[in-house]
Amino acid sequence: MNPGSSAAVAVRRRPFTWHRLQKLVAPYVFISPGVIFYLMVTIIPMIWGFWISFHKWSIIWPAHPWVGLANYRALLTEDLFWTSLRNTAVYTAGVVPVELALALMVALLLNTKLRGRGIFRLLYYLPVVTPLSISAVIWQWIYHPHVGLLNWLMRVLRLPTHDWLQEIGTAMLAVVIVGIWSGVGYRMVIFLAALQGIPQTYYEAAMIDGASGFALFRHITLPLLKPATLFVLVTSVMSSFQVFGLVNVLTQGGPLDATNVVVYYIYKRAFGDLQFGLAAAASFVLFAIILVITAIQWKLVGREVSYE
Amino acid sequence: MTRADSLHIAGADRRTKTSRRGGRTFVQVLGRILTYVLVAAGAVATATPFVWLILSSFKSLQEVVLFPPTFFPKKPVFSNFREVFSMIPFGRYYLNSIITSVIPTVATVLTSSMTGMGFAKYRFAGRSLLFWIILSTMMVPFPATIVPLYVMVSRAGLVNTYAGLIVVGLSSAFGIFMMRQFIMSIPDELLDAARIDGASEFRIFLQVVMPLTKPAVATLTLFTFTNHWGAYIWPLIVVNSDRLRTLPLAIPYFSGQYFSFQNLINAASLMSIAPVLVLFMFTQRYFVQGIALTGLKS
Numbered sequence: 166m167n168p169g170s171s172a173a174v175a176v177r178r179r180p181f182t183w184h185r186l187q188k189l190v191a192p193y194v195f196i197s198p199g200v201i202f203y204l205m206v207t208i209i210p211m212i213w214g215f216w217i218s219f220h221k222w223s224i225i226w227p228a229h230p231w232v233g234l235a236n237y238r239a240l241l242t243e244d245l246f247w248t249s250l251r252n253t254a255v256y257t258a259g260v261v262p263v264e265l266a267l268a269l270m271v272a273l274l275l276n277t278k279l280r281g282r283g284i285f286r287l288l289y290y291l292p293v294v295t296p297l298s299i300s301a302v303i304w305q306w307i308y309h310p311h312v313g314l315l316n317w318l319m320r321v322l323r324l325p326t327h328d329w330l331q332e333i334g335t336a337m338l339a340v341v342i343v344g345i346w347s348g349v350g351y352r353m354v355i356f357l358a359a360l361q362g363i364p365q366t367y368y369e370a371a372m373i374d375g376a377s378g379f380a381l382f383r384h385i386t387l388p389l390l391k392p393a394t395l396f397v398l399v400t401s402v403m404s405s406f407q408v409f410g411l412v413n414v415l416t417q418g419g420p421l422d423a424t425n426v427v428v429y430y431i432y433k434r435a436f437g438d439l440q441f442g443l444a445a446a447a448s449f450v451l452f453a454i455i456l457v458i459t460a461i462q463w464k465l466v467g468r469e470v471s472y473e
Numbered sequence: 474m475t476r477a478d479s480l481h482i483a484g485a486d487r488r489t490k491t492s493r494r495g496g497r498t499f500v501q502v503l504g505r506i507l508t509y510v511l512v513a514a515g516a517v518a519t520a521t522p523f524v525w526l527i528l529s530s531f532k533s534l535q536e537v538v539l540f541p542p543t544f545f546p547k548k549p550v551f552s553n554f555r556e557v558f559s560m561i562p563f564g565r566y567y568l569n570s571i572i573t574s575v576i577p578t579v580a581t582v583l584t585s586s587m588t589g590m591g592f593a594k595y596r597f598a599g600r601s602l603l604f605w606i607i608l609s610t611m612m613v614p615f616p617a618t619i620v621p622l623y624v625m626v627s628r629a630g631l632v633n634t635y636a637g638l639i640v641v642g643l644s645s646a647f648g649i650f651m652m653r654q655f656i657m658s659i660p661d662e663l664l665d666a667a668r669i670d671g672a673s674e675f676r677i678f679l680q681v682v683m684p685l686t687k688p689a690v691a692t693l694t695l696f697t698f699t700n701h702w703g704a705y706i707w708p709l710i711v712v713n714s715d716r717l718r719t720l721p722l723a724i725p726y727f728s729g730q731y732f733s734f735q736n737l738i739n740a741a742s743l744m745s746i747a748p749v750l751v752l753f754m755f756t757q758r759y760f761v762q763g764i765a766l767t768g769l770k771s
Binding site for chain 2: 194285294304410
């Protein structure tokens with residue numbers, strides 16, 4: 166920046182302004198793909214979806230008359246929608262706590278100096294990389310009433326057998342089990358990463374002070390796992406509320422809507438009955454519920470966790 | 474590695490001391506055995522469906538419907554894997570899955586890195602607002618946008634096309650966040666040195682920043698590829714011709730049509746899972762490292 170002679174400045178100015186200009190423009194060039202994408206694929210659809218939810222809208226009719234809050238009113242007075250909400254809540258309540266506990270337990274176990282850790286980690290992670298709908302196909306065979314592995318096991322243990330996916334009492338449980346099976350591995354890796362981020366020196370210092378075993382876990386590990394726990398909790402609840410593929414392959418919402426979840430309801434309303442307005446309204450209710458639940462979790466668990 | 478080892482030795486040292494004091498070795502040995510038993514039990518429970526899948530895909534049609542089921546195939550057959558291709562257009566489905574997974578993965582890694590770089594290494598007007606907006610889209614459940622997205626895609630004439638399948642997967646908020654966190658940890662001095670050498674900003678991105686982001690890129694590649702390889706709801710909606718079915722659509726469809734041909738269904742499922750398994754094995758050593766270095770550290 167220091168001008169020596171005017172000749173030198175004249176020589177240097179051109180590349181220098183070019184650099185300045187570049188530094189000014191570069192950030193916008195860099196962020197534009199991401200920003201444009203989110204504008205087109207999330208933000209505009211969100212706004213448009215909101216707009217659609219106030220119309221009687223079907224993809225086959227050219228006219229979309231404005232109906233105000235009629236779609237929302239129809240939703241809230243429809244038993245099936247409430248059933249689907251309740252089923253989603255049941256699914257979430259079944260999956261999330263078990264998933265969290267198992268993932269934490271496995272991560273703690275795998276964080277010790279264990280022989281063959283890599284193999285175990287791989288095994289636990291396999292269900293995560295398996296496409297959900299293919300997992301569902303695999304489990305369909307396990308749940309099969311006549312030739313399935315599960316009923317075979319039940320018979321060996323002299324327990325009652327079931328047509329797991331077709332009985333009202335067992336269908337949701339069967340879906341929940343597959344949900345847990347395919348979700349634990351991902352949560353485990355998050356916990357594992359967090360555990361490996363805890364400096365060994367903390368433990369050593371505490372041990373010098375005479376702490377051991379459970380006290381170390383209680384006063385060092387657990388508090389330092391809080392951000393990871395929050396993350397796992399939030400993502401796990403969010404994905405449980407969006408469960409669809411498992412249900413669509415395993416039970417199609419049946420028997421008698423016992424496994425009809427919100428996204429399945431939205432899918433059926435939009436692409437089965439072509440009631441896009443109603444489906445868009447249901448989408449908004451789902452979004453609002455997820456937002457509220459996440460905010461509550463954030464308040465309860467995450468006060469001191471920052472993401473900057 | 475060496476640091477961890479020495480810490481381990483230090484830990485072992487300490488343990489001998491405590492055991493000398495309190496005689497805890499027996500408890501420790503017991504705890505260790507218990508750990509192995511628990512980990513192994515969980516692994517067996519997790520892996521059983523896969524073992525079952527693999528073993529069944531080598532069974533003949535007669536054997537696969539036996540009850541009680543046989544565990545190991547009595548007479549392993551390999552023809553199932555071939556027969557799948559003649560029974561359904563499996564090669565076509567496979568190609569569809571490859572196209573609709575590879576393109577979005579490459580695009581996502583590129584766009585996430587670029588956007589992450591923009592947010593991590595420059596100050597500009599609207600930076601925190603834009604970043605906050607992108608982050609908050611992570612809160613929007615994808616299924617909540619399928620109705621308007623479908624309307625948009627159908628108006629653009631992209632229903633039943635590869636473009637329609639691919640277009641919703643070209644970037645990822647998670648990826649942007651992750652790459653930003655990772656790139657922020659790269660010292661500015663490195664970038665400035667390259668600037669002094671006259672490198673353009675884009676060249677700095679490609680030749681200075683990108684080579685240093687390997688663990689993050691590996692993790693993001695695995696995540697994104699896995700997501701797209703398993704994508705279900707969007708292809709289900711946007712595609713209704715058999716020609717464009719991807720594997721996650723085709724396998725349940727196949728299973729619904731020919732449920733009793735379980736040996737073939739299993740062989741097809743196994744072949745469908747194979748690419749993600751291979752990718753995971755190659756990237757897993759970056760994996761925990763990649764996660765640790767990004768979002769969750771804070």
